[in-house]
Amino acid sequence: MKATRKTATKPRPKKAAAAPAHTDKAAQEVQLRAVWANPSGWRYWTSVNNTQIGLWYGSTAFAFMLFAGLLALLVRAQLAVPENDLISADLYNQAYTLHGTVMMFLFAVPIFEAVAIFLLPPMLGAREMPFPRLGAFGFWSFLIGGVFVCGSIFFGAAPNSGWFMYPPLATSEQAGIGADIWLLGLSFIEVASLAAAVELIVGIMKCRAPGMRVNLMPLFAWYLLIVAGMIVFAFPPLIAGDLLFEMQRMFGWPFFDAARGGDPLLWQHLFWIFGHPEVYIIFLPAIALLAMIIPTFAGRPIIGYSWIVLAAVGTGFLSFGLWVHHMFATGLPQISLAFFSAASGAVAIPTAVQIFVFIATMLAGRVIFSTPMLFAMGVLAIFVMGGLTGVMVALVPFDWQAHDSYFIVAHLHYVLIGGMLFPVFAGLYYYYPLINGKHMSDKVGRFAFWMMFCGFNITFFPMHLAGLRGMPRRVYTYPADIGWDWLNLISTMGAVVLGIGMFAVVVDVTLHRRNKPKGEQNPWNAGTLEWLNEPEENWGVRSIPQVESRYPLWDQRNLAAEVRAGKWYLPDAKEGRRETLVTSVLDAEPEQVLRVGGTSYVTIVSAVTLGTVFVALTFKWWAISLVSGIAFVAAVLYWLWTGTGEIPEKDEKDIGHGISLPLYASGVKSTGWWAMFITMTGDGTAFASLVFGYFFFWTIHEDFTGGTAGPGVFWPMIALALFAMAWISTVGARESNRRGGVSFARMLLAGGALLCAAGCFAALAGPWTTGMDPTVHVYPAIVWILVVWAAIHGALGIIMQLYCLARSLAGRLTPDHDMELHNVALYWHFMLVTALVTCLVVGLFPRAI
Amino acid sequence: MWHLLPKPLETLWTLFTAPVVWMVHFLVCYVGAAIFCEKPGFLGADFSNLRIAIAILTALALAMIVISAFLAYRQWGFGTGDPPHDDPTRRDRLLFQGYATLLLSGLSFVAVIFTALPALFVTECLR
Numbered sequence: 007m008k009a010t011r012k013t014a015t016k017p018r019p020k021k022a023a024a025a026p027a028h029t030d031k032a033a034q035e036v037q038l039r040a041v042w043a044n045p046s047g048w049r050y051w052t053s054v055n056n057t058q059i060g061l062w063y064g065s066t067a068f069a070f071m072l073f074a075g076l077l078a079l080l081v082r083a084q085l086a087v088p089e090n091d092l093i094s095a096d097l098y099n100q101a102y103t104l105h106g107t108v109m110m111f112l113f114a115v116p117i118f119e120a121v122a123i124f125l126l127p128p129m130l131g132a133r134e135m136p137f138p139r140l141g142a143f144g145f146w147s148f149l150i151g152g153v154f155v156c157g158s159i160f161f162g163a164a165p166n167s168g169w170f171m172y173p174p175l176a177t178s179e180q181a182g183i184g185a186d187i188w189l190l191g192l193s194f195i196e197v198a199s200l201a202a203a204v205e206l207i208v209g210i211m212k213c214r215a216p217g218m219r220v221n222l223m224p225l226f227a228w229y230l231l232i233v234a235g236m237i238v239f240a241f242p243p244l245i246a247g248d249l250l251f252e253m254q255r256m257f258g259w260p261f262f263d264a265a266r267g268g269d270p271l272l273w274q275h276l277f278w279i280f281g282h283p284e285v286y287i288i289f290l291p292a293i294a295l296l297a298m299i300i301p302t303f304a305g306r307p308i309i310g311y312s313w314i315v316l317a318a319v320g321t322g323f324l325s326f327g328l329w330v331h332h333m334f335a336t337g338l339p340q341i342s343l344a345f346f347s348a349a350s351g352a353v354a355i356p357t358a359v360q361i362f363v364f365i366a367t368m369l370a371g372r373v374i375f376s377t378p379m380l381f382a383m384g385v386l387a388i389f390v391m392g393g394l395t396g397v398m399v400a401l402v403p404f405d406w407q408a409h410d411s412y413f414i415v416a417h418l419h420y421v422l423i424g425g426m427l428f429p430v431f432a433g434l435y436y437y438y439p440l441i442n443g444k445h446m447s448d449k450v451g452r453f454a455f456w457m458m459f460c461g462f463n464i465t466f467f468p469m470h471l472a473g474l475r476g477m478p479r480r481v482y483t484y485p486a487d488i489g490w491d492w493l494n495l496i497s498t499m500g501a502v503v504l505g506i507g508m509f510a511v512v513v514d515v516t517l518h519r520r521n522k523p524k525g526e527q528n529p530w531n532a533g534t535l536e537w538l539n540e541p542e543e544n545w546g547v548r549s550i551p552q553v554e555s556r557y558p559l560w561d562q563r564n565l566a567a568e569v570r571a572g573k574w575y576l577p578d579a580k581e582g583r584r585e586t587l588v589t590s591v592l593d594a595e596p597e598q599v600l601r602v603g604g605t606s607y608v609t610i611v612s613a614v615t616l617g618t619v620f621v622a623l624t625f626k627w628w629a630i631s632l633v634s635g636i637a638f639v640a641a642v643l644y645w646l647w648t649g650t651g652e653i654p655e656k657d658e659k660d661i662g663h664g665i666s667l668p669l670y671a672s673g674v675k676s677t678g679w680w681a682m683f684i685t686m687t688g689d690g691t692a693f694a695s696l697v698f699g700y701f702f703f704w705t706i707h708e709d710f711t712g713g714t715a716g717p718g719v720f721w722p723m724i725a726l727a728l729f730a731m732a733w734i735s736t737v738g739a740r741e742s743n744r745r746g747g748v749s750f751a752r753m754l755l756a757g758g759a760l761l762c763a764a765g766c767f768a769a770l771a772g773p774w775t776t777g778m779d780p781t782v783h784v785y786p787a788i789v790w791i792l793v794v795w796a797a798i799h800g801a802l803g804i805i806m807q808l809y810c811l812a813r814s815l816a817g818r819l820t821p822d823h824d825m826e827l828h829n830v831a832l833y834w835h836f837m838l839v840t841a842l843v844t845c846l847v848v849g850l851f852p853r854a855i
Numbered sequence: 856m857w858h859l860l861p862k863p864l865e866t867l868w869t870l871f872t873a874p875v876v877w878m879v880h881f882l883v884c885y886v887g888a889a890i891f892c893e894k895p896g897f898l899g900a901d902f903s904n905l906r907i908a909i910a911i912l913t914a915l916a917l918a919m920i921v922i923s924a925f926l927a928y929r930q931w932g933f934g935t936g937d938p939p940h941d942d943p944t945r946r947d948r949l950l951f952q953g954y955a956t957l958l959l960s961g962l963s964f965v966a967v968i969f970t971a972l973p974a975l976f977v978t979e980c981l982r
Contacts, residue, residue, distance in 0.1 A: 221940050221951035311939055312951060316958040323874035324966060327881045339892040339980045344973030345885050352966040554943035591867055593945060705893040
């Protein structure tokens with residue numbers, strides 16, 4: 007269906023045929039407010055609105071950061087003097103492991119998901135993100151997983167093997183239950199991150215205000231689009247690694263056990279394929295904040311918009327070619343090391359481009375040195391220094407000297423605190439008025455900045471020297487006479503100063519602002535749309551404007567007043583539904599009115615049941631885990647059944663200015679299709695990581711089967727044939743349904759489910775019939791993992807086919823309203839590739855070599 | 856000869872052409888060298904073959920990036936308009952896409968050369 011536009015392009019409100027009377031506008035406003043209102047009492051917590059979710063998400067991440075900061079102070083206190091025994095060695099191991107883990111997984115990544123969920127809809131001129139309930143589900147998952155991981159230290163059960171969990175230390179008995187808590191707790195949080203990535207990509211690509219073409223998008227959105235794409239490719243390898251790791255810890259499958267053909271290096275590869283892009287996943291959104299702050303205080307548009315896009319995309323790609331620089335000391339061939347050394351050098355180019363763009367913008371404008379700007383300056387100073395030591399350790403010979411020493415600790419803190427923490431504080435001071443219309447204290451802000459800036463350098467600069475003097479990271483204590491003592495004492499004193507600065511900000515956020523009057527709406531005179539935001543309203547924007555500039559509030563006169571007066575698109579919610587606009591990817595032409603999910607407890611139930619699965623697995627409570635798993639699937643099905651794919655009461659809705667848009671879309675035009683596509687791309691990446699594992703074991707062994715039997719050719723080929731037929735059935739069902747052959751489509755769906763079930767059994771029959779024992783050697787283990795992965799995806803495929811069948815029988819899926827069937831067919835395209843690769847690899851590859 | 860070039864495409868994906876070429880080149884070089892050094896029986900043991908293979912791959916990758924850069928240059932209107940390309944028109948959106956793609960082609964070109972450099976200096980599977 008196409009949008010029907012009855013007037014000429016570029017409508018202006020004054021040209022509208024009949025301006026509604028003031029009373030109509032007032033009534034509209036009341037209704038809109040009611041539709042977007044939060045529930046009261048305890049039900050407030052069932053809100054899914056991006057403003058609340060963003061705030062809760064951000065506050066939770068901030069709280070985790072403070073907790074991890076206290077752990078850091080504990081670590082510094084222990085290291086203040088030589089031969090110290092302030093805390094036990096075991097608690098020390100837990101403290102530094104949890105410090106790193108929490109900062110990376112529970113603060114650095116989630117805070118940006120939080121900021122993005124909070125900021126993006128108003129910045130893009132949207133009412134809401136496309137999947138608000140998914141965002142809420144992500145938040146609750148994050149909260150549960152985070153509390154679980156953090157809480158473990160109070161029971162002496164926290165992970166204690168370092169934040170990157172290297173086997174064989176972390177697979178040993180010595181690692182205790184902490185390793186399981188790390189693996190399962192964080193896997194759960196990674197699911198939340200992927201959910202956020204889906205939400206962000208679809209939101210940025212499809213939910214921008216009309217006219218916000220890709221050349222007019224705020225740079226924050228550009229950065230977040232790239233970052234969300236990176237999450238889709240970076241997190242799944244870690245999830246795959248976690249799966250292998252946990253299979254070894256729980257069932258003795260020897261993926262990382264050298265004695266049985268495994269290799270600890272595989273973990274290092276999978277971890278750092280995630281871990282290095284992760285650094286940029288953290289860094290780019292932080293720099294994105296600067297790209298919003300600097301033009302505002304320079305009072306001019308950014309210089310080199312395209313160059314920033316180059317930098318964001320370039321860094322996004324190059325960051326995937328750096329992972330081995332964490333593994334320079336593992337004995338890989340020098341040519342391999344050199345490739346990664348070269349890429350590590352190359353990534354400095356796009357990184358530096360951004361810094362130069364910022365400097366150029368400041369030079370060309372007239373800079374106001376406000377508190378946010380002060381923090382931004384701090385970023386440039388600290389991050390450049392961290393970047394330079396980064397180029398040093400990108401060089402293999404130097405890295406061999408500095409590897410695993412305090413020099414690395416210094417480098418990574420310069421990069422992460424300069425590239426992430428300071429920008430977050432700049433962002434906090436800059437965007438705080440959006441939360442409740444009030445400023446944070448300038449005085450406290452400046453005090454906090456100088457304490458943090460000085461404290462940071464006093465803490466971390468001496469670490470370079472301690473590292474060069476040979477101090478290894480993670481040591482519990484050290485002797486007095488080797489020249490490390492005074493450097494460590496200075497570091498600890500600096501940490502206290504840094505802590506005081508942070509404490510000042512906490513006081514400012516929680517206490518200081520209470521008696522302050524409300525400030526104006528756009529206090530910094532910024533140019534981008536988020537400053538239209540009305541903190542006391544929940545609707546995002548009163549009406550959705552036509553955007554004609556990168557800085558609409560600077561260039562489009564009266565826009566703010568017109569938007570607030572409800573003179574633009576979609577000013578009402580007559581049908582009592584929460585709605586936002588879907589626009590085209592390149593030119594942001596209006597395509598659809600999207601009805602988004604409202605307040606619901608189903609997100610909390612889903613997160614709690616899924617969380618219980620992971621927690622129960624940690625303690626090997628199999629029955630509870632199984633029951634929770636079933637409850638989770640039921641909750642999600644209920645969520646989908648009641649909350650998605652609803653057939654609207656009419657085909658089109660008038661959004662004002664003579665434009666009518668469809669209320670329903672399926673296939674590539676629907677947001678659900680994109681969400682499925684992105685999710686399955688991530689899923690495919692996890693699968694590719696497992697296949698990488700298979701070939702990794704092949705490369706390191708003379709005979710990678712270890713003399714054990716394979717799954718044969720017969721069963722894998724039968725399985726492939728059955729999966730292929732199930733795929734044909736599903737695609738056939740979609741086509742048949744589309745042409746009106748509803749009964750035939752139902753038959754195909756039912757038949758497809760049966761074929762898929764048979765395919766799953768056939769796939770499992772391969773290793774089963776040849777008696778492959780996954781605990782004996784890594785070869786049977788990796789074959790089993792691939793086959794089980796395919797079978798589980800087959801089972802999901804069956805659930806989806808039956809879901810569509812049920813929707814069709816219930817009259818909720820018709821030839822004209824077939825969104826679910828399109829999405830399921832898309833899932834099946836990915837499923838077919840999974841089946842094809844699995845069956846060919848496990849069945850034919852051993853014969854081919 | 857010009858007619859051999861593909862027609863202009865209106866999609867966001869073309870932005871990523873050159874970085875994808877870099878990525879494929881990087882992965883093939885890395886995986887190829889890793890297998891070469893781990894399994895001498897599989898891809899042969901003469902290191903100069905590996906270096907020649909990398910040289911050929913690099914030439915191919917650079918050629919593809921140059922083509923992508925040319926297409927981007929065409930989309931940018933052969934440099935007839937200057938940035939910032941911030942008008943709310945389809946034309947400026949196309950020019951912006953062309954310019955950004957051209958810049959990315961430049962970065963990818965340099966990055967591919969960076970990746971190939973080790974093959975100039977390293978002459979054996981030394982660990």
